Amino acid sequence: MGKNNNENKIETHIISVTVENRFGVLARISGLFSARGYNIDSLCVAETDDPSVSRMTIVVKGDEKILEQIYKQLNKLIDVIKVQDLTKEDHIERELALIKVNTPSFTERQEVMQLTNIFRGKIVDVGKKTLTIEISGSGSKINAMLELLKGFGIKEIIRTGKIAISREFEKKGG
Amino acid sequence: MKGAQIFVECLKREGVEVIFGYPGGAVLPLCDVLYDSGIRFILTRHEQGAAHAADGFARSTGKVGVCLATSGPGATNLVTGIATAYMDSVPIVAITGQVATHLIGNDAFQEVDITGITRPITKHNYLIKEISEIPRVVREAFYIAKTGRPGPVLIDFPVDIQRKDGEFYWPEKVEIRSYRPVYEGHPLQIKKAWELIRNSKRPVLIAGGGVVISNASEELKKFVEKTGIPVAFTLLGLGSLDVEGDYSLGMPGMHGTKYANYAIVESDLIISVGCRFDDRVTGKIDEFAPNAKIIHIDIDPSAISKNVEVDIPIVGDAKNVLQKLNEIAEKLKIDEWIEKIKEWKRMYPLRYERNGLKPQYIIEKISEYTKGEAIICTEVGQNQMWTAQYYKFKKPRTLITSGGLGTMGFGFPAAIGAKVANPDKIVIDIAGDGSIQMNIQELATAVFNKISVKVFIINNCYLGMVRQWQQLFYNRRYAFTCLEGSQPDFVKLAESYGAIGYRVSTEEEFDKILPKVLEEKEKVVFVDCRVEKEENVFPMVPAGASLNQILDGIA
Numbered sequence: 001m002g003k004n005n006n007e008n009k010i011e012t013h014i015i016s017v018t019v020e021n022r023f024g025v026l027a028r029i030s031g032l033f034s035a036r037g038y039n040i041d042s043l044c045v046a047e048t049d050d051p052s053v054s055r056m057t058i059v060v061k062g063d064e065k066i067l068e069q070i071y072k073q074l075n076k077l078i079d080v081i082k083v084q085d086l087t088k089e090d091h092i093e094r095e096l097a098l099i100k101v102n103t104p105s106f107t108e109r110q111e112v113m114q115l116t117n118i119f120r121g122k123i124v125d126v127g128k129k130t131l132t133i134e135i136s137g138s139g140s141k142i143n144a145m146l147e148l149l150k151g152f153g154i155k156e157i158i159r160t161g162k163i164a165i166s167r168e169f170e171k172k173g174g
Numbered sequence: 175m176k177g178a179q180i181f182v183e184c185l186k187r188e189g190v191e192v193i194f195g196y197p198g199g200a201v202l203p204l205c206d207v208l209y210d211s212g213i214r215f216i217l218t219r220h221e222q223g224a225a226h227a228a229d230g231f232a233r234s235t236g237k238v239g240v241c242l243a244t245s246g247p248g249a250t251n252l253v254t255g256i257a258t259a260y261m262d263s264v265p266i267v268a269i270t271g272q273v274a275t276h277l278i279g280n281d282a283f284q285e286v287d288i289t290g291i292t293r294p295i296t297k298h299n300y301l302i303k304e305i306s307e308i309p310r311v312v313r314e315a316f317y318i319a320k321t322g323r324p325g326p327v328l329i330d331f332p333v334d335i336q337r338k339d340g341e342f343y344w345p346e347k348v349e350i351r352s353y354r355p356v357y358e359g360h361p362l363q364i365k366k367a368w369e370l371i372r373n374s375k376r377p378v379l380i381a382g383g384g385v386v387i388s389n390a391s392e393e394l395k396k397f398v399e400k401t402g403i404p405v406a407f408t409l410l411g412l413g414s415l416d417v418e419g420d421y422s423l424g425m426p427g428m429h430g431t432k433y434a435n436y437a438i439v440e441s442d443l444i445i446s447v448g449c450r451f452d453d454r455v456t457g458k459i460d461e462f463a464p465n466a467k468i469i470h471i472d473i474d475p476s477a478i479s480k481n482v483e484v485d486i487p488i489v490g491d492a493k494n495v496l497q498k499l500n501e502i503a504e505k506l507k508i509d510e511w512i513e514k515i516k517e518w519k520r521m522y523p524l525r526y527e528r529n530g531l532k533p534q535y536i537i538e539k540i541s542e543y544t545k546g547e548a549i550i551c552t553e554v555g556q557n558q559m560w561t562a563q564y565y566k567f568k569k570p571r572t573l574i575t576s577g578g579l580g581t582m583g584f585g586f587p588a589a590i591g592a593k594v595a596n597p598d599k600i601v602i603d604i605a606g607d608g609s610i611q612m613n614i615q616e617l618a619t620a621v622f623n624k625i626s627v628k629v630f631i632i633n634n635c636y637l638g639m640v641r642q643w644q645q646l647f648y649n650r651r652y653a654f655t656c657l658e659g660s661q662p663d664f665v666k667l668a669e670s671y672g673a674i675g676y677r678v679s680t681e682e683e684f685d686k687i688l689p690k691v692l693e694e695k696e697k698v699v700f701v702d703c704r705v706e707k708e709e710n711v712f713p714m715v716p717a718g719a720s721l722n723q724i725l726d727g728i729a
Contacts, residue, residue, distance in 0.1 A: 023301075024289065024301070027293065031293050031294055032294075065479070068479065072478075075476075078298040078350065079298075079352060080352055081351060
């Protein structure tokens with residue numbers, strides 16, 4: 001009777017977790033994921049406007065059953081205040097990347113600057129033979145930028161992982 | 175007041191009467207305050223014993239059990255006990271000393287990151303960093319341990335804060351914004367559940383440890399009487415109702431009764447109350463109750479749809495939800511089903527052959543003599559399964575056994591804890607010759623403190639359950655499971671500690687000493703029962719098989 005015939009459709013989810021801003025909380029959460037064999041794609045943590053509360057954005061892959069367990073297990077932790085699966089609602093997601101690109105000649109430098117402009121990035125550091133670009137946006141935008149920059153030779157790259165927030169929309173009536 | 179004094183005052187306010195523990199460098203200030211605090215301190219001979227004793231104390235009463243150990247090895251020795259309590263949802267508070275705060279992280283002498291180590295096996299844990307936190311932490315620890323789905327909480331208490339001066343205060347209320355357990359089942363879900371129940375033709379109720387924990391026996395009894403639904407009891411659910419009642423199917427699962435397993439396989443509705451569908455209960459998960467809808471009542475949302483997919487989940491306290499169900503429950507028309515079950519019960523009773531001294535016989539006799547009134551602790555393995563099968567449990571909190579973790583060495587110290595909490599009851603540990611040796615040092619604790627527990631060692635000179643698997647699935651290659659020739663003389667051993675020791679090897683000998691053992695009021699008694707060596711626990715569903723593939727050892 002519909003037992004365990006869940007179609008193991010693996011999907012990426014962005015989970016926003018508000019937690020008590022205490023030492024050990026990150027370890028509790030990452031420990032939960034590793035102990036139960038869930039994979040984290042990325043994880044971002046920072047304090048919120050209330051210094052006693054931190055917010056984590058965790059990107060995970062899993063089927064519906066795993067996601068349900070992740071949601072419940074997170075809620076079970078005493079320090080977890082709220083768990084939200086942002087992929088289930090309208091949301092905005094952003095990621096930031098810093099990319100150091102080889103630009104040995106003037107023309108290469110020109111090209112990279114143009115690309116940066118098109119992607120609404122910023123040049124944040126200039127070396128003799130490198131440029132460092134700051135770019136933010138969705139994961140796919142950053143991937144596209146990286147793809148284009150590959151030809152120049154990427155020296156170093158750092159990505160923050162996704163952060164996300166739900167969209168505020170006008171309530172009808174009332 | 176010093177930190178240690180504040181801490182002990184908090185324990186008193188929480189109503190702590192007994193602590194099981196072991197001293198050490200990092201708990202010296204605490205022990206010094208406890209010395210004349212009025213709280214009874216029971217010195218065990220190993221910290222693991224202290225954790226299990228606190229567990230036995232908690233399971234037999236429903237109160238929070240408390241154990242204490244020093245930093246480093248003291249703390250790590252508690253780990254098995256904490257994990258045992260965690261798996262079976264037992265409320266204990268474990269207190270560990272920690273090196274001074276300025277030394278934490280320096281690999282100091284006897285330093286270990288015990289909050290890190292116990293994170294996955296505690297419901298929550300704390301490292302006290304400021305003296306001002308003590309009352310809040312202690313209050314929260316006890317609150318978290320005993321509310322919702324209970325579990326162990328650890329408090330790590332650095333020795334310098336124990337010595338510091340501070341102010342005592344008592345928070346009247348516990349406010350944890352992120353922790354609000356749900357007790358009330360959702361009314362709509364309860365209504366839906368009843369609709370399913372009402373229309374079912376072959377319902378089976380599975381009563382788990384949650385029924386015992388939430389003290390829901392009365393409510394369950396009423397529900398079963400009102401509806402006439404047959405009940406199977408998981409290992410930890412045994413005792414929630416009289417197992418000899420007409421409604422009873424005994425225990426399901428790997429070593430469950432045939433009729434419980436057949437009933438589950440053929441049922442069209444499973445109502446699980448406080449049971450998490452452990453693999454030892456379900457057998458092969460895809461073939462568990464293939465034709466049944468499932469109603470799952472559990473206080474822990476994460477237990478629902480974890481192992482089997484559930485049709486109607488009800489998150490709430492078993493007692494509470496059963497009360498609500500009882501308001502609408504009525505007699506079901508399931509006579510045909512009941513007849514079928516009666517037939518199964520007639521055809522497949524639990525049985526064993528009476529030749530030589532059999533473990534089953536020992537447990538039956540203990541059961542008859544104590545009339546289900548004793549508190550029965552077990553170790554883990556064959557002794558545990560025979561106890562579950564042949565002791566006629568009647569009341570909740572009378573079986574104390576490590577179900578989830580399956581910890582050998584649990585029963586004896588747990589019995590000590592249970593006896594401390596229930597001095598007027600007969601407390602028995604049914605042990606194996608392997609597991610009793612895992613915490614045998616606690617003989618000193620029991621004898622010195624006149625904690626008169628009775629230990630029956632089902633001695634077959636083997637690590638019997640593993641040997642049974644080797645016999646059935648590994649071609650009788652008894653790798654590392656034979657204890658023949660390496661055993662102590664249990665009688666002399668008991669006597670050397672100041673306990674009474676008996677040895678029996680026939681039914682007559684056993685019958686003769688049984689009343690003497692159970693009527694002994696003061697002393698600890700060890701009975702070395704030399705049983706038939708290769709007796710197996712049957713019926714048996716092999717690991718990974720479905721519940722109707724039951725092996726039966728008797729032709």
